[in-house]
Every structure is written in structure tokens, then in C-alpha cells.
Amino acid sequence: MSSTSHISVNGHPHVIYQENALSQEELLKQSEAFYSFLDQRRSVREYADTPVPKEVIEALIKTASTAPSGAHKQPWTFCAVSNPALKTKIKEAAEAEEKESYESRMSDRWKKDLEPLGTDMHKPFLEIAPWLIIVFKKVHDLGDEGEKINNYYVNESVGIACGMLITAIHNAGLVTLTHTPSPMNFLAKLLNRPSNERAFLLLPVGYPKSPTYVPDIARKPLDEVAEFYE
Ligand code: IYR
Numbered sequence: 548m549s550s551t552s553h554i555s556v557n558g559h560p561h562v563i564y565q566e567n568a569l570s571q572e573e574l575l576k577q578s579e580a581f582y583s584f585l586d587q588r589r590s591v592r593e594y595a596d597t598p599v600p601k602e603v604i605e606a607l608i609k610t611a612s613t614a615p616s617g618a619h620k621q622p623w624t625f626c627a628v629s630n631p632a633l634k635t636k637i638k639e640a641a642e643a644e645e646k647e648s649y650e651s652r653m654s655d656r657w658k659k660d661l662e663p664l665g666t667d668m669h670k671p672f673l674e675i676a677p678w679l680i681i682v683f684k685k686v687h688d689l690g691d692e693g694e695k696i697n698n699y700y701v702n703e704s705v706g707i708a709c710g711m712l713i714t715a716i717h718n719a720g721l722v723t724l725t726h727t728p729s730p731m732n733f734l735a736k737l738l739n740r741p742s743n744e745r746a747f748l749l750l751p752v753g754y755p756k757s758p759t760y761v762p763d764i765a766r767k768p769l770d771e772v773a774e775f776y777e
């Protein structure tokens with residue numbers, strides 16, 4: 548039986564969803580395979596300066612922008628920076644904030660928690676990685692007259708989009724790192740962003756330095772991260 552491909556809901560057009568259902572056997576195989584693949588993702592702090600084509604970055608951003616968002620407002624802007632002078636400015640400003648953080652803002656306990664990861668105030672990857680993607684959240688939209696237009700669940704929406712971006716970067720065979728210099732407002736200034744945008748996350752994107760090393764840490768087992776109510 549064939550179904551109609553278009554209907555109207557509250558006067559708004561709806562199209563038929565293209566199902567992609569798998570057999571139970573295939574479902575398990577695909578889910579396990581995707582888990583194994585994503586379990587290989589690591590946050591990488593040392594990058595090669597090997598270029599990555601702009602078209603790849605465009606595809607990664609298009610992928611992230613498929614994320615679900617409150618009322619489908621897509622309250623995000625992905626700023627992709629390869630300009631060397633701008634990367635240097637971002638590095639200098641980020642390191643100035645990081646120095647302040649490591650020397651006085653962060654508690655001893657926090658720094659102790661970071662010791663196994665080997666982070667410090669120096670962020671050479673901000674110049675070496677061929678691309679920096681700075682994700683901005685739109686706390687509201689701006690109308691033609693500069694009026695505020697509501698967005699909804701902005702942090703949740705942008706967080707989900709960032710997760711999908713990180714997944715897409717891994718899928719491309721590239722590496723990234725979630726860098727959150729704090730405070731981050733220097734990024735809106737350096738990138739000339741409009742008044743409704745706030746920096747959310749900075750992701751360097753590139754190939755890893757070869758060789759590079761990552762902390763030998765394990766992920767929590769399923770029974771520590773999941774509860775089933777059957
Ligand atoms: N933003 C700092 C500190 C930092 C904080 C956490 I929580 C990390 O998981 C890693 C680093 C930095 O980027 O070094």
C-alpha cells in the first residue's frame with residue numbers, strides 16, 4: 548500500500564519520513580560497530596600542521612547543524628578560522644586567560660583532577676592546528692530592526708550540535724579537543740560577533756602529531772553509567 552508523501556499539520560507541510568529500519572541482528576551489529584569506532588575517539592592536544600581542505604570543514608559543520616534544536620531554531624554559529632594571524636591572536640588571548648586561571652582562578656583540587664590529563668596554560672595547538680572551530684550560541688535571534696526573537700533550550704541544543712561535530716570530526720579521521728578558555732568573551736571580540744552570540748566551545752581540528760600520546764585512562768563500564776528499568 549502506498550502512502551501519500553506530503554500532508555498538512557496545522558497548515559504546515561509535512562513530508563513522509565524515510566525509514567531505515569534494520570533487522571534485529573543488523574541493529575545489534577551496527578550499534579556495536581559504531582560503539583567500537585567511537586570508543587577509539589580521544590581528545591588530542593598535539594597537532595600536525597598538515598592542511599585540511601575547507602570543503603571538509605564545511606561538511607563537518609553541515610553535519611553538526613543537522614542537530615535537533617529547541618523549536619528548530621538552530622541557535623548556533625560555527626566560526627572556522629584558518630587565518631594564521633587570527634589564530635595567533637586567539638592563542639595569545641586564550642593563554643592570557645589560562646595563565647590567570649591556572650595561577651589563581653582554579654582551586655588546588657581542580658588542578659589535581661587535571662594532573663592525569665597533563666594540561667597546562669600553554670595552548671600551542673591554537674596556532675598549529677590548521678583549523679579552529681569556535682562555536683557560538685545565539686542567546687536570542689536578532690530581527691531586522693534589531694529586536695530580540697526567542698530561542699529555546701539554547702545550551703542543550705548547542706551542546707548536542709557540538710557532540711555531533713566531535714563525532715563527525717572523528718569519522719573524518721581527524722582529531723579535536725574541547726577547549727573552554729574561561730572567560731571566553733575575547734572570542735566574540737576577536738571574531739566580531741553580533742551582540743546575541745556568546746562563545747560556547749573552541750575545537751581545534753586537524754591531524755594528530757605523529758606520534759602523539761594520550762592519557763592511558765579507561766571509560767566507566769556500562770553498569771556505572773546506565774540503569775535499566777525493565
Ligand atoms: N580550560 C583549562 C582547564 C581545563 C579544565 C578542564 I574541567 C579540563 O578537562 C581540561 C582543562 C584548559 O584548557 O587547560
